[in-house]
Amino acid sequence: MPVIVEFLRAFPRIRMRVQMTDRLVNLLEERVDLVLRVGEQPDSRLNSTRIGLLGQMVCASPAYLAAHGTPTKPDHLLSHDCIAYEAYAVGSNWAFQSKARTIEVEVPSRLFVNSVEAAVVAAVEGAGIARLASYQIEALLESGKLVRLLEAFDPKPMPIHLMYAGQGQIPLKLRAFIDFAVPVLRKRLGLAAETESRKANPARKRAKHSAASAR
DSSP states (O other): OHHHHHHHHHOTTOOEEEEEESSOOOTTTTTOSEEEEESOOOSOSSEEEEEEEEOEEEEEOHHHHHHHOOOOSGGGGGGSOEEEESSSSSTTEEEEEETTEEEEEEOOEEEEESSHHHHHHHHHTTSOEEEEEHHHHHHHHHHTSSEEEOGGGOOOOEEEEEEEOOSSSOOHHHHHHHHHHHHHHHHHHBHHHHHHHHHHOTTOOOOOEEEEEEO
16 A cells, blocks of 8 residues: 555545456456456466565564463464464465465464454464565565564465456556556565565565555
8 A cells, every 4th residue: 555655645636446356357347447466477468567476474472472482383283372364265274384385274363354454463462373575574574573484494485467358559557657656565565675685696486455546
């Protein structure tokens, strides 16, 4: 949302309608100009611009860990209170990576939430262990309000794309938003740093949606 607010401030004559949903949006049928999609995208007739990577981190508050102990392996979560999601793909089935093997854990939960923001607040307040997006909690990790857990088992970061329909010329309002948002989001989501790293090291190898309409 911050980039949308900044865009509206810079273009005061443009209005936007924003939907936050985990389902696959049909741009043409639902008259949506632009979607943000996480994960590898299948072949599509949509135009796609990659803006960054989404890392998923498992975190808890220092107070929770002092009271319940610190898990050091994914299956240790089975004896902890976890904060799970309703109506989101991640739910309570959390995937971890161990070398080339994927480990899935159906975590127990005393609290289900239907927004990532609620999960962040609950984790900070000591309600349990949460799986959160990297970009949302950088400041909380730096301040010590949250502690990162099971870092060695983090799943591979997922690509994030802005996608929109149309061939050839696109509406001016949509072009204005893309030109404004892409460099801002790439900086915040780390793609610029990743690109520079690849340039410096040429030998190195390297599914929540948001939809918006401009009016």
